Amino acid sequence: MSSTIIIPLLAATVQSGTPVLYATLGEIFTEKSGVLNLGVEGIMIVGALSGFWVSQASGNPWLGFLAGGGCASLFSLLHAAVCLVFQGHQVVSGLALTILGTGLASFLGTPLIGQKAPGFSRIFIPLLQDIPLLGPILFRQDPLVYISYILPIAIWLFLYYTRWGLALRASGENPRAVDVAGISVQFYRALGIMIGGFLVGLGGSYLSLAYTHIWTNGITAGRGWIAVALVIFAFWKPGRAVLGAYLFGGVMAFQLRLQAMGTTIPSSLLLMLPYLLTIIVIALASKRSRGGEAPAWLGVNVEPEE
Amino acid sequence: MRTKSLCLLFGALILLLAAGPVSAKDLKVGFIYVTPIGDAGYSYMHDQGRQAVEAMVGVDTSYVEAVQEGPDAERVLRNMARKGFDLIFATSYGYMDSVIKVAKQFPEIIFMHFSGFKRAENVGTYFGRIYQARYLTGIAAGKMTTSNVLGYVAAYPIPEVIRGINAFTLGARSVNPEVQVRVVWTKSWYDPATEKEAAKSLIDVGADVIAQHADSPAPQEAAQESGVYSIGYNSDMSSFAPDSHLTAAIWKYQNLYRDIVKQVKNDTWKSTDIWAGLDENVVGIAPFGPMVDTETAELVTAKKEAIAAGDLQVFSGPIRDQDGELRVEKGEAMSDEELLGMTWFVENVVGTTQ
Numbered sequence: 001m002s003s004t005i006i007i008p009l010l011a012a013t014v015q016s017g018t019p020v021l022y023a024t025l026g027e028i029f030t031e032k033s034g035v036l037n038l039g040v041e042g043i044m045i046v047g048a049l050s051g052f053w054v055s056q057a058s059g060n061p062w063l064g065f066l067a068g069g070g071c072a073s074l075f076s077l078l079h080a081a082v083c084l085v086f087q088g089h090q091v092v093s094g095l096a097l098t099i100l101g102t103g104l105a106s107f108l109g110t111p112l113i114g115q116k117a118p119g120f121s122r123i124f125i126p127l128l129q130d131i132p133l134l135g136p137i138l139f140r141q142d143p144l145v146y147i148s149y150i151l152p153i154a155i156w157l158f159l160y161y162t163r164w165g166l167a168l169r170a171s172g173e174n175p176r177a178v179d180v181a182g183i184s185v186q187f188y189r190a191l192g193i194m195i196g197g198f199l200v201g202l203g204g205s206y207l208s209l210a211y212t213h214i215w216t217n218g219i220t221a222g223r224g225w226i227a228v229a230l231v232i233f234a235f236w237k238p239g240r241a242v243l244g245a246y247l248f249g250g251v252m253a254f255q256l257r258l259q260a261m262g263t264t265i266p267s268s269l270l271l272m273l274p275y276l277l278t279i280i281v282i283a284l285a286s287k288r289s290r291g292g293e294a295p296a297w298l299g300v301n302v303e304p305e306e
Numbered sequence: 307m308r309t310k311s312l313c314l315l316f317g318a319l320i321l322l323l324a325a326g327p328v329s330a331k332d333l334k335v336g337f338i339y340v341t342p343i344g345d346a347g348y349s350y351m352h353d354q355g356r357q358a359v360e361a362m363v364g365v366d367t368s369y370v371e372a373v374q375e376g377p378d379a380e381r382v383l384r385n386m387a388r389k390g391f392d393l394i395f396a397t398s399y400g401y402m403d404s405v406i407k408v409a410k411q412f413p414e415i416i417f418m419h420f421s422g423f424k425r426a427e428n429v430g431t432y433f434g435r436i437y438q439a440r441y442l443t444g445i446a447a448g449k450m451t452t453s454n455v456l457g458y459v460a461a462y463p464i465p466e467v468i469r470g471i472n473a474f475t476l477g478a479r480s481v482n483p484e485v486q487v488r489v490v491w492t493k494s495w496y497d498p499a500t501e502k503e504a505a506k507s508l509i510d511v512g513a514d515v516i517a518q519h520a521d522s523p524a525p526q527e528a529a530q531e532s533g534v535y536s537i538g539y540n541s542d543m544s545s546f547a548p549d550s551h552l553t554a555a556i557w558k559y560q561n562l563y564r565d566i567v568k569q570v571k572n573d574t575w576k577s578t579d580i581w582a583g584l585d586e587n588v589v590g591i592a593p594f595g596p597m598v599d600t601e602t603a604e605l606v607t608a609k610k611e612a613i614a615a616g617d618l619q620v621f622s623g624p625i626r627d628q629d630g631e632l633r634v635e636k637g638e639a640m641s642d643e644e645l646l647g648m649t650w651f652v653e654n655v656v657g658t659t660q
Binding site: 004005008009012016019106110113114116121207211212213214216217218219221223252253256257259260261262263264265266267268271 | 341342343344347350371372457463488489490491493494496497498499500502503504506507508510511513522523524527531545546656657658660
């Protein structure tokens, strides 16, 4: 393979990994607070729809992008209500959110199918784009990709170097201690759900505003579930989420290019690759960490203090 | 106890509504669509046909959109049948078994199933020869390419899609023997992100015309952004790629639906398999983009007339498959049955049917 193939392949890897990266970071954020949210797929599609909708109505894609996150965040409040207020089962509530989100987006989005909305296109960053190899791969993308470069660092700094981040992580690791210290576990868990939902929603609106500029039913096509899996692969670390998302994006972009180059390998096998990789990677990751990397109280509800 | 009686009351109400006033002379025609109608695409084109039927005198239509194949479809079909529809169009391949099942219970109602192969006394099938339109778009693509590599974003390797790719290739070959058609499968009818990525991967290997058998306009977007040409599908997709869109293979169901409804109204309807094409104006091509030169446009138009008149058959020999083996002898043409079961690629296609 020549460099005329490799560079576009790696650039496509970054792009196709980006929506998954946003969603994975969001779910890491939520799970760090001790809440398992399996509604990623539903939240993501709500983000994709509202982002597209607002961008079309306002004519401003940035507004759309933020609205995608905002609406997704509000939508994920349902999860907070069920799990934090009513002590409902987190797995069940998350699954319900996925089903509800997919259905709601399909119902509300019907009039928008086939329409156009302003979206993001590539902006080449001066100087940086001329770096050999890295320039064309990393710095000839759309603005939302650039944001996704900063995001993991920002989340990592927030989680590990601020008091808020400490309290949020402690709500997932040792909620009793947080409670004893007079800090509200419920508040930090709600924060985890809402900010996580916001990020997942941004990933959704990336699909309808930057990756493509169209809205359609099922636009997320399972990417939310991949994000849930990648959280485990990433050992709940924002940095490793980048690796996981690009690995998935890379295999996806690679199998399409392999087909385009005229391989005789059946496409069914190639299309399995990204998912096969996800399974293998999780199996290996789980074996290595034996679950020790997960927040200790992940998925366990905490009774609110009297 | 109270909820039970309430339920009964509601049930009675629904039954009353369902059996509501049916005007004696109007023919009631129902349509069910697999996706939302939207502004372009598969169900949109079927709905254009429905509107043409609605405009006929003495015909009443209604539709249900986004009906999933399987139990949902069966429920909707049965509902329509109970509500006294005279003719029901089921517009997706996957409705096949539901249609046969419900039709058995309502022998007095006529069902028409799109693209299927199971028929009964009161179930007919209808379909369009979209491959003829694809052949024409192939000619345009073969003429306009400079790299001699055409890209084709395709959904699933089923005979309908394979037939379309082959027709497109034969069309391109007829004007450009050097041409290569590269196929990428997305294995989904509707996944815009993957479809766009597939188109981009084809452009990366040198394709300068992108054709598609997938429902979203995402491949058109990819072509527009990369400055290569594109061929649309279903409806005129030029609004998504004004600088790229050469033409599109499009469905024109209006005539087909009007004919069937007329037959039912005149009591001449019989269960048959309708497979109409350019001759009955059921398929066609979208207006050419400004970049298409007159010579190409005239050539395509001439071929269109030849196919419509029956002078030209798309799948006439000699046709070789990918391995160079002669599949159709010179002077022979493939039968409809062979076309409907096509699972191999013709010469000049790069890719696998698996």
